[in-house]
Amino acid sequence: MPGFVLLVRDREDGTDDMRLGITVTKKIGGAVVRNRMKRRFRALAAQILPEQGFAGADHILIGRSGGIERPFDQLSGELGKALNKLRKAVRPEPVEGLPCTSVDQEKDRASTSSARTGLG
Secondary structure, rough: OOOOEEEEOOOOEEEEEEEEEEEOOOOOHHHHHHHHHHHHHHHHHHHHHHHHOOOEEEEEEOOOHOOOOOOOHHHHHHHHHHHHHHHHHHOOOOOOOOOOOOOHHHHHHHHHHHHHHHOO
């Protein structure tokens, strides 16, 4: 998104707690600007993550230079849109015990195991 980057990672620890991480670098501006952006991100997260966030995941917002000038409502819509994109992009985990159907995946597995063992 223009105002931020959103990263979401499942912790796989068995809890449904959502955690938030915020990063705003000095490239964005001085301390006042960075703190203002972090406050806006906290308010966004408090408003949107309880309803649309991923349970049991870490949500990381990384500030971009255009984020401080964007209206709060626009940032809110963009965060909802980013979460929806991630929700659509999440693929189900492969079922263990079923054979792999992709020839490319089989080649990758063979080359990776050969590289690890040192055999050609």
